[in-house]
Amino acid sequence: MGQASRTVSGSTICCLIDRFLLRARFFLHGEQAEAGTRQLISRLVELETTGQVLAGLASPVLDRRVKRAIDRIRSQPDWQFDLPELASHAGASERNLYYLMKRETGVTPYRFYQHCRLVRVRRRLVDCQCEVPHISHYAVDEGFSHLGRFAALYREHFGELPSETVQWRRALLDKESGTRAS
The missing domain is CATH 1.20.5 (Single alpha-helices involved in coiled-coils or other helix-helix interfaces)
Incomplete structure (x- = not known):
């Protein structure tokens, strides 16, 4: 070659x-x-x-409208999902934003919004300094009103239940405190 x-x-x-x-x-x-x-x-x-170069391969760049939508979802944790508002903010029609996001990221705007909320709950569970994190409190804070559905979504996204996250976090903290004591 x-x-x-x-x-x-x-x-x-x-x-x-x-x-x-x-x-x-x-x-x-x-x-x-x-x-x-x-x-x-x-x-x-x-x-x-x-040894062949794949056709149509160029450095990836997210469409500016998709970037705007993503930035809106990530930067405003208290924002309640509203597709017409998000599309207007991004400068696209609802349908166009839906298909652009699906094509460029592999997820719909709502699934991305939902994913961001789940990630925020997980961070709170992992970073919590209290003895027993309040899973339901964190879930409700992020807009999940049905706790059973929340747990199912959490498991789908992270491969474990929120209670399992708390258990491994607690085990890790116990191990660290045992190491420090000795």
Whole structure:
């Protein structure tokens, strides 16, 4: 393989990895992460074995409207989901924003909003300094009114129930305090 081919392959590899990393920010659960990783690996193997540059590969850049919508959802934790308002803020129609986000991130605007709320609850559970974190309190603070549905969504996203997160956090803290004592 000549020097030019290596350069093209190197930039192609970087492009593939950049695309993966962009989409990885929006994985909702382990299965999506696993599927995305397997797809990346198979494309890298294909590139290695065939040496062919994949058509239409360019560095990934999120559409500006999608960026606006994402920024709105992330920057305003107290904001209640309102697709017409979000679309207006992003500068797109509701339908266009829905399809743009689905295409660029793999998730709908509402699923991304829901994911951000779940991540905030998880952070509070992990970072909590109290003896027993109040899972239901944190869930309600983030707008989850049905606690059974919240627990199911949490498990879908993180592969464990909120109570399991609290248990491993407590075990980790107990282990750390035992290490410090000795």
